[in-house]
Amino acid sequence: MFRFIPRRLFNTGLFLQQESSKLIKSSCPAGTVLNVNVKKSGKDPIALEDHEYPAWLWEVLDKEAQDRKLAQDPLKLRKKQIRKANRARIKQNNFLQQL
Template sequence: MAMNYARSIRYILTTKEAVRVACQRTFATGKAKKGSKGGGAADAPKASTLSKEVKSSTVVGANILKEGTDPKILLDSDYPDRLWHLLDKRPALSELRRNNIETLAYDNLKRFVKLDNRARIKENNSVKAKN
């Protein structure tokens, strides 16, 4: 009986150690140069080899195709108008609740319904979690 118990403990300990070793995060290390103490000029970012003209006329790094090239930057008039309003501040739910619902624009009304539903669901979930 005691022998079986000792075997099971040994098995549990070895599996815990195996999991610990398997889940450890390791980092790759390169070969260090002789006499270097790490860090320093070797780790500094390298200067870009692209000219300023190329950087200002193309979107560098936007190419996802193997044989493709980076897209050119166009004039502002060549892009759709909706693009320039993507980062505009949108009203919060509290601000939308203060306004009259019947006078809201369609986009703001859609946003109000979505945010109000989300708030109601969160409130119902918190009430259910307390019970």
């Protein structure tokens, strides 16, 4: 139905960084041991300063930023809409089968 054609887009990181006026602060101070180690021989990660993290990290949970990003790429937006409709249809069919 749809064919995926890879293409390279221009980096808009600086543009988005200037655009966002909200400054989100980290939930823990720099230098804090995070205690999220999952490997037996691994080391616990240490929190960094806010400016040391990449800019995209602060927009991951921001719904408005994600919606703006999806609006720029209509194929991704349509794919997400189809996936959401399919999940709803599957849940509805599963519910009806239980009756």
